[in-house]
Amino acid sequence: VLSGCGVYDGTEIHEASAVLVHLSRGGAEVHMYAPDVPQMHVIDHSKGQPAEAESRNVLVESARIARGKITSLAKLSTADHDAVIFPGGFGAAKNLSTFAVDGKDCKVNREVERVLKDFHKAGKPIGLCCISPVLAAKVLSGAEVTVGHEEEEGGKWPYAGTAGAIKELGAKHCVKEVTISFSAHVDTKNKVVTTPAFMCETALHHIFDGIGAMVKNVLKLTGK
DSSP states (O other): OOOOSSTTTSOOHHHHHHHHHHHHHTTOOOOEEEOOSBOSOOEETTTTEEOTTOOOBHHHHHHHHTTTOEEEGGGOOGGGOSOEEEOOSTHHHHTSBSHHHHGGGOOBOHHHHHHHHHHHHTTOOEEEETTTHHHHHHHSTTOEEEEEOSSOTTTTSTTTHHHHHHHHTTOEEEEOOSSGGGOOEEETTTTEEEEOGGGSOOOHHHHHHHHHHHHHHHHHHHTO
């Protein structure tokens, strides 16, 4: 499930690509979805500033990553899939929810909430990385997730404050590294698998490998 195209106002492209590569390597058949809604705002990624008087659609922008093969999230049926994965990027906190603005008091897009609850009720695994675990923390009461460390540690974990918000949402936060050996947290009860990814300032291959650990555990939980 994508949230646009670009780290500051949509899906983090490297994370989406890593998820797709690891799913392909794992032999999975993939279908991509995004909500058909306006973005919260548009960011000029060369400046890191909002682009005034510009608007974009989440589904249309997500199609860039999906190479055009994407469907409205409203049409996602849990019965047709074995698992669901949400890459990160600020789109998860801006377009799939209002977490970026409202923190613990955020609202989640109704289709995103439906999908999370339906997969959870069906006992099918849910994978999330980077900032997107806040979605599960908000929607799935008592879920265990990770966004990495709980202290900034001199800028290595610049978004460490997210861990506190996750606790305020009623979820359990589990400290995890971004490197492959310790990078994915598996909540076996709720079948929720999370990994920090770009919550950490580190080399790209560590993030790629950590996402691989998340995908591998999601596929394992499908039992296929």
